[in-house]
């Protein structure tokens with residue numbers, strides 16, 4: 001060790017031995033608390049998995065297991081070998097596998113499964129705000145909340161069941177701190193032979209159902225299913241989104257508050273810079289050609305009005321992983337949805353894979 005280094009070690013402020021012990025003791029207590037909080041969280045997760053299995057498991061079709069970080073997730077399995085996985089945290093679909101085992105969805109390498117932030121990947125649900133907001137976190141609190149399971153089924157045909165699970169989220173102290181409205185949201189995910197169906201509903205309950213909580217009043221919201229789709233290489237000319245020509249779009253990479261949207265003149269390609277485009281009043285179907293001779297078709301069969309296409313390019317700290325996905329998002333953002341008391345708004349997305357070569 002050089003004398004300069006020795007001098008700097010010696011120059012450290014001295015801590016009185018008693019104080020050091022106190023600090024160490026506090027650290028040890030905090031560490032013990034951390035450990036017992038982790039143990040408690042893990043016991044709670046196990047109980048949620050057990051309870052969900054007891055109430056909603058359907059052998060061979062619907063099962064609940066501990067996923068990444070021990071978080072509870074639902075696994076839907078189709079007789080044809082396909083499967084889908086949905087975390088109760090955020091009601092986030094993180095996987096949709098074809099019978100071949102290929103996953104259509106993409107989970108980012110920086111995704112964490114400890115509830116410190118939404119799951120970054122799969123198909124996070126954005127509600128009651130899409131994008132940044134003064135009232136709450138980006139894309140709303142739904143993807144940051146624990147949803148509960150309320151039903152499952154494997155109807156309609158026992159010989160060809162379509163496994164399905166439904167989740168519910170209601171207002172809580174946490175949500176009302178940001179958005180002071182009573183609401184009930186449900187989200188149903190169904191694995192069909194050829195497709196994945198996601199139905200999202202929001203209900204504004206009547207005051208009489210919530211004694212003393214609130215008065216009948218409308219609320220407004222925006223929403224989206226923020227689907228990450230895996231692609232071969234986003235920089236390839238064979239990777240593009242089709243179905244948006246002639247639609248007005250807001251280029252958020254340039255100005256999210258633009259007044260006069262541009263008109264889409266061709267397929268949407270990626271690779272040169274951030275792509276963050278909100279296409280307004282779109283047709284039901286947008287096809288993402290993923291560069292393998294297949295396209296993932298995102299069909300907004302009900303409710304959704306708009307389509308967002310996002311590829312971050314190098315704006316995230318995820319190395320080259322930005323080349324592995326493109327988001328095609330079913331959205332209701334061009335006009336806020338206004339929902340009166342007693343009314344329900346429903347939107348449905350159906351995804352399927354098509355050969356394009």
Ligand SMILES: O=P(O)(O)OC[C@H]1O[C@@H](O)[C@H](O)[C@@H](O)[C@@H]1O
Nearest residue numbers: 138139226252276277308310329
């Ligand atoms: O990192 P987040 O919060 O999941 O958001 C990712 C992106 O989501 C897209 O839907 C938005 O259009 C982008 O502006 C945003 O950056």
